[in-house]
Amino acid sequence: MILTEFDYVRPIGLDEALTLLSGTPDARVLAGGQSLLPGLRIGTEQARLLVDVRHLEELRGVTREGATLRVGALTTLAELAAHPLVLAEAPELAAAARANGDPQVRNLGTTGGNLAVTGRPTDLPVAAIAAGAVVELAGPDGVRTVSAEEFAATGAPAPDLITALLVPAGGPAAAFEKTADRASRYPLCAAAVRITPDGPRIAVTGATARALRLRGVEDRLRGGEFTTPAVLAAFRAEPRELFVPGRGTSAEYLGHLAGVLTARALARAAGATG
Template sequence: MILTEFDYARPAALDEALALLSATRGARVLAGGQSLLPDLRTGADSARLLVDIRQLAELRGSTRTPDGRHLRIGALTTLADLAADPLVLAEAPELAAAARANGDPQVRNLGTVGGNLAAAGRATDLPVAAVAADAVVELAGPGGRTGLPAEEFAAGAPPAGQILTALLVPAAGAAAAFEKSADRATRYPVCAAAVRITPDGPRIAVTGATPRPLRLRRVEDRLRGGPYATEAVLAAFRAEPRELFVPGRGTSAEYLGHLAGVLTARALQRAERALA
């Protein structure tokens, strides 16, 4: 199919972009376009106006917040830049690994942090890492900037008329990891797991095998204090209800629950080794 008819605007400032979104019903934000443009071409999505925000340099790159406790990652940062960023590699390695696992080099060179987080209906890699990291999604709208926990953001569609501007991620050092089993054709995760080991215990999130990126608090409770041996992690996952895992693409809920446990065990063990 060919693209349907729509208007196009390329604002030079964030305020201008927000004004365009507010003034036009059915306006959509264009950043990397790796999800939106194929959806417009197939008819899975529609738009009356594309607001191209790629000129907004303020939405690129990563820095420490003034208090040093968080990383602020701009929404237009490409997945390739995120995967190679020394600051992200040192303080949020699960996000760097999730970006590195996403698609192929062309997708990573064009795809953005904001687009990957906002790809509604797709099991992309970055949201599960953001949930495990206890990250906050920063949104800009007519009323100013607000923050939404990544777990809450992943549970629903991006708010209309707002632009995702940044991801705020607690700095954790090396105590985090990401593991993925990918569909060979699409590179989307059949299952992916992201973990952080904190003084309060592990933070564990899974996607692909579940309806959306989910933090598994009951698994965390069962593993609090360790050990993170594979059998202990698998036992913690076997105690989860099978309906938590959604079968599809030739897989059963039982298989996906086991796969999620295996990937989580690998991630926890990698995070432990990084701490040693």
């Protein structure tokens, strides 16, 4: 039972949805509902209006536009995990979607919803950061884009709506690794990597306050081999305060775990190109 009182509307198109979101304080988007609906039930989420966008086909699907994959915000995690273009060109994103929750969550949860979750780590943001992706937002002032790294820090300011994730097509030299919290299945720590001609792109979440790109680790590994000792040494050189203790873990443990997962991901990514 949901005790919170709110109004509900099902707009016929994106323009109407944006008008409703911009015209109503505390309006919330209903897409997959995997985070919002449980929050409404227990009172941790509030809404005066639910704007149901689940039927807007213009926000679904994966297409290739030149050297970029366009992932509609309503594309489900299950669709993302199995899509041939994503598997071939952004395997870290497919793996992150596949690692998310259980089949029911993946069949209902959406790409945009997973990116927009605040207050706890989710899987897609770290993969999007490693891939160099950008988030497309629509709002009263039109359409704009923001890097996945910046979006992880700021979120989507109301009343903007996530419309797509734009991912550079990079081939198989990418990977994602995760150790899940046993109770919640959210990442205790997750790492995503993409190996580029300029060196590795590395991002972690769960062990840190939010999904972060670790440029210091990248710099220490650039030009060398991605051996486990080298990766762990690169992580040991990071400030300990970067890693946030909690859930029975220490900063030292989480820093080591992040290094182990990154080493595994780099080995997998490097092996995929061999």
